[in-house]
Amino acid sequence: MEMNQGGLNLHNVSLAITAGLPTQLIKYGVPQVAFSGRSNVGKSSLVNSLLGRKKLARVSGEPGKTITVNYYEVDKKLFLVDLPGYGYARRSKEDTKKWSGLTQSYFGMNSVLRLVLQLVDIKVGLTDTDLVMLDYLHYYNVPYIVVATKCDKLNKTDLTTNVRRLLKDPALRPGTDIILYSAVKNIGRDDLWSKIIQYTITGDN
Ligand SMILES: Nc1nc2c(ncn2[C@@H]2O[C@H](COP(=O)(O)OP(=O)(O)OP(=O)(O)O)[C@@H](O)[C@H]2O)c(=O)[nH]1
Numbered sequence: 001m002e003m004n005q006g007g008l009n010l011h012n013v014s015l016a017i018t019a020g021l022p023t024q025l026i027k028y029g030v031p032q033v034a035f036s037g038r039s040n041v042g043k044s045s046l047v048n049s050l051l052g053r054k055k056l057a058r059v060s061g062e063p064g065k066t067i068t069v070n071y072y073e074v075d076k077k078l079f080l081v082d083l084p085g086y087g088y089a090r091r092s093k094e095d096t097k098k099w100s101g102l103t104q105s106y107f108g109m110n111s112v113l114r115l116v117l118q119l120v121d122i123k124v125g126l127t128d129t130d131l132v133m134l135d136y137l138h139y140y141n142v143p144y145i146v147v148a149t150k151c152d153k154l155n156k157t158d159l160t161t162n163v164r165r166l167l168k169d170p171a172l173r174p175g176t177d178i179i180l181y182s183a184v185k186n187i188g189r190d191d192l193w194s195k196i197i198q199y200t201i202t203g204d205n
Protein backbone atom coordinates (compact mmCIF):
# COMPACT_ATOMS: atom_id res chain seq x y z
CA MET A 1 0.00 0.00 0.00
CA GLU A 2 1.39 3.36 -1.08
CA MET A 3 2.02 5.45 2.03
CA ASN A 4 3.22 8.50 0.13
CA GLN A 5 0.48 10.22 -1.88
CA GLY A 6 1.34 13.41 -3.73
CA GLY A 7 4.17 14.14 -1.32
CA LEU A 8 2.02 13.51 1.76
CA ASN A 9 3.60 11.19 4.29
CA LEU A 10 0.71 8.98 5.40
CA HIS A 11 2.67 7.73 8.37
CA ASN A 12 2.16 11.18 9.84
CA VAL A 13 -1.59 11.22 10.55
CA SER A 14 -3.70 11.74 13.64
CA LEU A 15 -7.19 12.57 14.84
CA ALA A 16 -6.69 16.27 15.53
CA ILE A 17 -10.07 17.51 16.73
CA THR A 18 -13.54 16.15 17.36
CA ALA A 19 -16.12 18.94 17.09
CA GLY A 20 -19.62 18.55 18.49
CA LEU A 21 -20.54 22.23 18.38
CA PRO A 22 -20.52 24.77 15.51
CA THR A 23 -18.07 26.98 17.46
CA GLN A 24 -15.53 24.12 17.48
CA LEU A 25 -15.41 23.84 13.67
CA ILE A 26 -12.13 24.76 11.95
CA LYS A 27 -12.52 27.45 9.28
CA TYR A 28 -8.89 28.38 8.63
CA GLY A 29 -5.53 26.76 7.91
CA VAL A 30 -4.79 23.77 5.72
CA PRO A 31 -7.20 22.62 2.95
CA GLN A 32 -10.03 20.27 3.90
CA VAL A 33 -11.70 17.33 2.17
CA ALA A 34 -15.01 16.33 3.75
CA PHE A 35 -16.62 12.88 3.79
CA SER A 36 -20.39 13.02 3.52
CA GLY A 37 -22.93 10.23 3.45
CA ARG A 38 -25.63 8.39 5.32
CA SER A 39 -24.88 6.31 8.39
CA ASN A 40 -23.30 3.00 7.53
CA VAL A 41 -22.30 4.01 3.99
CA GLY A 42 -18.63 3.55 4.89
CA LYS A 43 -17.21 7.03 5.71
CA SER A 44 -14.99 5.94 8.59
CA SER A 45 -13.88 2.84 6.69
CA LEU A 46 -12.91 5.05 3.75
CA VAL A 47 -10.85 7.33 6.01
CA ASN A 48 -9.02 4.29 7.38
CA SER A 49 -8.47 2.79 3.92
CA LEU A 50 -7.10 6.03 2.47
CA LEU A 51 -4.76 6.50 5.41
CA GLY A 52 -3.70 2.85 5.43
CA ARG A 53 -4.80 2.44 9.04
CA LYS A 54 -7.10 -0.15 10.55
CA LYS A 55 -8.64 1.66 13.49
CA LEU A 56 -7.89 5.39 13.30
CA ALA A 57 -11.52 6.24 12.51
CA ARG A 58 -14.02 4.26 14.52
CA VAL A 59 -16.12 1.88 12.45
CA SER A 60 -19.30 1.20 14.32
CA GLY A 61 -21.83 -1.56 14.14
CA GLU A 62 -24.34 0.90 15.56
CA PRO A 63 -24.96 3.61 12.98
CA GLY A 64 -25.57 7.26 13.75
CA LYS A 65 -24.35 7.08 17.32
CA THR A 66 -22.25 10.21 17.54
CA ILE A 67 -22.97 13.57 15.98
CA THR A 68 -19.48 14.99 15.67
CA VAL A 69 -17.20 16.31 12.96
CA ASN A 70 -13.85 14.50 13.13
CA TYR A 71 -10.73 16.15 11.69
CA TYR A 72 -7.87 13.86 10.66
CA GLU A 73 -4.66 15.76 10.05
CA VAL A 74 -2.48 14.42 7.22
CA ASP A 75 1.21 15.35 7.33
CA LYS A 76 0.32 18.84 8.63
CA LYS A 77 -0.86 19.74 5.10
CA LEU A 78 -4.43 18.52 4.85
CA PHE A 79 -7.51 17.70 6.92
CA LEU A 80 -9.73 14.74 6.08
CA VAL A 81 -13.05 15.59 7.72
CA ASP A 82 -15.46 12.82 8.68
CA LEU A 83 -18.93 14.44 8.82
CA PRO A 84 -21.73 12.97 10.94
CA GLY A 85 -23.85 10.42 9.10
CA TYR A 86 -27.50 11.00 8.28
CA GLY A 87 -30.59 9.02 7.37
CA TYR A 88 -30.66 7.23 10.68
CA ALA A 89 -34.34 6.34 11.16
CA ARG A 90 -34.31 6.11 14.94
CA ARG A 91 -32.61 9.44 15.50
CA SER A 92 -34.54 11.80 17.80
CA LYS A 93 -35.88 15.16 16.62
CA GLU A 94 -33.33 16.86 18.83
CA ASP A 95 -30.47 14.90 17.27
CA THR A 96 -31.73 15.60 13.75
CA LYS A 97 -31.71 19.32 14.60
CA LYS A 98 -28.19 19.01 15.96
CA TRP A 99 -27.14 17.21 12.78
CA SER A 100 -28.49 19.87 10.42
CA GLY A 101 -27.13 22.70 12.59
CA LEU A 102 -23.63 21.25 12.64
CA THR A 103 -23.69 20.28 8.96
CA GLN A 104 -24.88 23.69 7.75
CA SER A 105 -22.37 25.44 10.00
CA TYR A 106 -19.66 23.26 8.50
CA PHE A 107 -20.52 24.23 4.91
CA GLY A 108 -21.27 27.92 5.56
CA MET A 109 -18.41 30.43 5.14
CA ASN A 110 -15.87 27.66 4.68
CA SER A 111 -13.07 28.89 2.41
CA VAL A 112 -10.72 26.02 3.35
CA LEU A 113 -13.13 23.34 2.15
CA ARG A 114 -11.82 22.21 -1.25
CA LEU A 115 -13.78 19.06 -1.99
CA VAL A 116 -16.60 16.92 -0.65
CA LEU A 117 -16.55 13.18 -1.16
CA GLN A 118 -20.22 12.25 -1.34
CA LEU A 119 -20.40 8.56 -0.48
CA VAL A 120 -23.12 6.41 -2.04
CA ASP A 121 -23.48 2.70 -1.37
CA ILE A 122 -23.44 1.36 -4.92
CA LYS A 123 -25.71 -1.52 -3.99
CA VAL A 124 -28.32 0.87 -2.52
CA GLY A 125 -28.02 3.93 -4.78
CA LEU A 126 -29.21 7.43 -3.86
CA THR A 127 -31.58 7.64 -0.89
CA ASP A 128 -34.05 10.40 0.03
CA THR A 129 -31.68 11.84 2.61
CA ASP A 130 -28.85 11.81 0.06
CA LEU A 131 -31.02 14.16 -1.97
CA VAL A 132 -31.27 16.52 1.03
CA MET A 133 -27.49 16.47 1.35
CA LEU A 134 -27.01 17.07 -2.38
CA ASP A 135 -29.31 20.10 -2.03
CA TYR A 136 -26.99 21.45 0.67
CA LEU A 137 -23.96 20.89 -1.55
CA HIS A 138 -25.61 22.66 -4.47
CA TYR A 139 -26.87 25.48 -2.24
CA TYR A 140 -23.41 26.09 -0.74
CA ASN A 141 -21.86 25.57 -4.17
CA VAL A 142 -19.29 23.06 -2.93
CA PRO A 143 -17.21 21.00 -5.36
CA TYR A 144 -17.99 17.31 -4.91
CA ILE A 145 -17.36 13.91 -6.42
CA VAL A 146 -19.24 10.70 -5.73
CA VAL A 147 -17.45 7.78 -4.13
CA ALA A 148 -19.42 4.60 -4.81
CA THR A 149 -18.69 2.47 -1.74
CA LYS A 150 -18.75 -1.27 -1.08
CA CYS A 151 -18.20 -2.12 -4.77
CA ASP A 152 -16.86 -5.51 -3.64
CA LYS A 153 -20.44 -6.51 -2.83
CA LEU A 154 -21.68 -6.55 -6.44
CA ASN A 155 -20.79 -8.61 -9.48
CA LYS A 156 -19.58 -6.88 -12.63
CA THR A 157 -22.99 -6.77 -14.33
CA ASP A 158 -24.85 -5.26 -11.38
CA LEU A 159 -21.98 -2.85 -10.77
CA THR A 160 -22.15 -1.57 -14.35
CA THR A 161 -25.95 -1.22 -14.19
CA ASN A 162 -25.87 0.71 -10.93
CA VAL A 163 -23.01 2.99 -11.97
CA ARG A 164 -24.81 3.85 -15.23
CA ARG A 165 -27.99 4.63 -13.29
CA LEU A 166 -26.08 6.90 -10.91
CA LEU A 167 -24.20 8.67 -13.74
CA LYS A 168 -27.43 9.79 -15.39
CA ASP A 169 -29.29 10.68 -12.18
CA PRO A 170 -30.52 14.30 -12.47
CA ALA A 171 -30.00 14.82 -8.72
CA LEU A 172 -26.24 14.99 -9.35
CA ARG A 173 -24.53 18.05 -10.79
CA PRO A 174 -23.98 17.32 -14.51
CA GLY A 175 -20.54 15.82 -15.18
CA THR A 176 -20.03 14.63 -11.60
CA ASP A 177 -17.10 12.21 -11.30
CA ILE A 178 -17.79 8.81 -9.78
CA ILE A 179 -15.02 6.74 -8.23
CA LEU A 180 -15.65 3.09 -7.42
CA TYR A 181 -14.30 2.12 -4.03
CA SER A 182 -13.91 -0.85 -1.74
CA ALA A 183 -12.46 -0.23 1.69
CA VAL A 184 -12.30 -4.00 2.19
CA LYS A 185 -10.16 -4.59 -0.91
CA ASN A 186 -8.66 -1.08 -1.13
CA ILE A 187 -10.03 -0.73 -4.67
CA GLY A 188 -9.92 2.86 -5.97
CA ARG A 189 -7.41 4.07 -3.41
CA ASP A 190 -4.76 5.54 -5.73
CA ASP A 191 -7.41 7.06 -8.04
CA LEU A 192 -9.16 8.76 -5.15
CA TRP A 193 -5.90 10.03 -3.72
CA SER A 194 -4.94 11.64 -7.03
CA LYS A 195 -8.33 13.42 -7.11
CA ILE A 196 -7.83 14.64 -3.54
CA ILE A 197 -4.31 15.90 -4.30
CA GLN A 198 -5.57 17.59 -7.45
CA TYR A 199 -8.26 19.53 -5.55
CA THR A 200 -6.16 20.40 -2.50
CA ILE A 201 -2.40 20.47 -2.93
CA THR A 202 -1.82 21.20 -6.63
CA GLY A 203 -5.09 23.09 -7.02
CA ASP A 204 -5.42 22.26 -10.75
CA ASN A 205 -9.03 21.26 -11.18
N1 LIG B 1 -18.16 -5.08 2.05
C1 LIG B 1 -17.81 -3.86 2.44
N2 LIG B 1 -18.21 -3.38 3.65
C2 LIG B 1 -17.83 -2.14 4.00
C3 LIG B 1 -17.05 -1.31 3.16
N3 LIG B 1 -16.87 -0.13 3.78
C4 LIG B 1 -17.50 -0.21 4.97
N4 LIG B 1 -18.09 -1.41 5.13
C5 LIG B 1 -18.86 -1.88 6.30
O1 LIG B 1 -20.00 -1.03 6.48
C6 LIG B 1 -20.27 -0.80 7.86
C7 LIG B 1 -20.30 0.68 8.19
O2 LIG B 1 -19.03 1.25 7.96
P1 LIG B 1 -18.58 2.64 8.62
O3 LIG B 1 -17.27 3.00 8.00
O4 LIG B 1 -18.64 2.58 10.10
O5 LIG B 1 -19.73 3.62 8.09
P2 LIG B 1 -19.94 5.17 8.44
O6 LIG B 1 -20.42 5.83 7.20
O7 LIG B 1 -18.70 5.73 9.06
O8 LIG B 1 -21.14 5.13 9.52
P3 LIG B 1 -21.49 6.26 10.63
O9 LIG B 1 -20.23 6.57 11.39
O10 LIG B 1 -22.55 5.62 11.48
O11 LIG B 1 -22.03 7.45 9.91
C8 LIG B 1 -19.18 -1.56 8.63
O12 LIG B 1 -19.70 -2.80 9.02
C9 LIG B 1 -18.07 -1.72 7.60
O13 LIG B 1 -17.27 -2.84 7.84
C10 LIG B 1 -16.63 -1.84 1.89
O14 LIG B 1 -15.95 -1.22 1.07
N5 LIG B 1 -17.04 -3.12 1.59
Ligand SMILES: [Mg+2]
Nearest residue numbers: 043044058059
Ligand atom coordinates in the same frame (compact mmCIF):
# COMPACT_ATOMS: atom_id res chain seq x y z
MG1 LIG C 1 -18.35 6.67 10.89
